[in-house]
Amino acid sequence: MLRARCEVRQTTGLKEPELAARLGDVDALVVRSETKVTAAILDAAKSLQVVGRAGVGVDNIDVPAATARGVYVVNAPLGNIVAAAEHTVALTLALLRRVVDADRSVRAGEWTRSKFIGRELRGKTLGLVGVGRVGGEVARRAIGFGMTVIAHDPFATEASARAAGARLVELDELLRTADVISLHVPLTEKTRGLVDGAALAKLKPTAVIVNASRGEVVDLDALAAALEKGSIAGAALDVFATEPLPADAAIRRAPRTVLTPHIAGSTAEAQTNVAVDVVEQILDVSRRSSSTIGPRSSHSRTRDRSWSSTPSRFAPPRSRGSSRRSASSA
DSSP states (O other), X not given: OOTTTEEEEXXXXXXXXXXXXXXXXXXXXXXXXXXXXXXXXXXXXXXXXEEEESSSOOTTBOHHHHHHTTOEEEEOSXXXXXXXXXHHHHHHHHHHTTHHHHHHHHXXXXXXXXXXXXXXXXXXXXXXXXXXXXXXXXXXXXXXXXXXXXXXXXXXOHHHHHHTTOEEOOHHHHHHHOSEEEEOOOOOTTTTTOXXXXXXXXXXXXXXXXXXXXXXXXXXXXXXXXXXXXSSOEEEESOOSSSXXXXXXXXHHOSXXXXXXXOTTOSHHHHHHHHHHHHHHHHHHHHHHHTTOOSOOSSOOOOOOTTOSSOOXXXXXXXXXXXSEEEEEO
């Protein structure tokens, strides 16, 4: 889609100075979660009109800096919803049925079935922290397993939660009563460190926690300590505050864990969906710029606003004179 309209340059694994050096004449920049679009990157990209995040959030992009420079920021909040929801369920099942431990045991030549007595989802209570698009999809799947679903989301309505099959409760009640606690929130100042030592202390000793949203939402050291003490039953994580996860991270050694390398949205279908979604928006910005249309786009899609008091901001693009544009993917 992009190659038919502009020159496309693809790069991977570049440090900030290396990336900045390649962006001087770039009109559009497409990134995934690993690339940080900082003020320095934006300063280097003198011709930049739009930054596209091929994924749900925009917390790896300095949106205020982009706004100040007249650069659009767009994302693809719909393309990997199902993938993220399915991975959340997969993590939960792997944890409760001890799939990873059992696999390692068989590969080691053992056949000790009695070591791997698991637990069923049926009859358990799922507590969703955040019941937006992904959380709602998780709720619908959990109901299919016979789970009761409760949720905490200060921006959800009773009607929207009910449509997903969930009942809204206060966060304290959710932490104290849920058997499986699944996190589905964006990273904001309100959600950073939300699951800390104090929150973990409220969980039942049989409870497990699942996080496929943002790593910074969970205090990993506090979680590792709780697992070591046996005060909670397990944790399954797909995201971490620092990625790749450091070799000396305590959570690597913690018992009763399932860890995956930020792959919740990594399905063939989701990759296609988010790519098409973000490219369509970039082309829309390009068309508007070529037509000297400057006001901010009223139909640009933003991230799931649940749990966020400030939506992503979209700045109007500056007019460009060239008919042949350059897009970079990092």
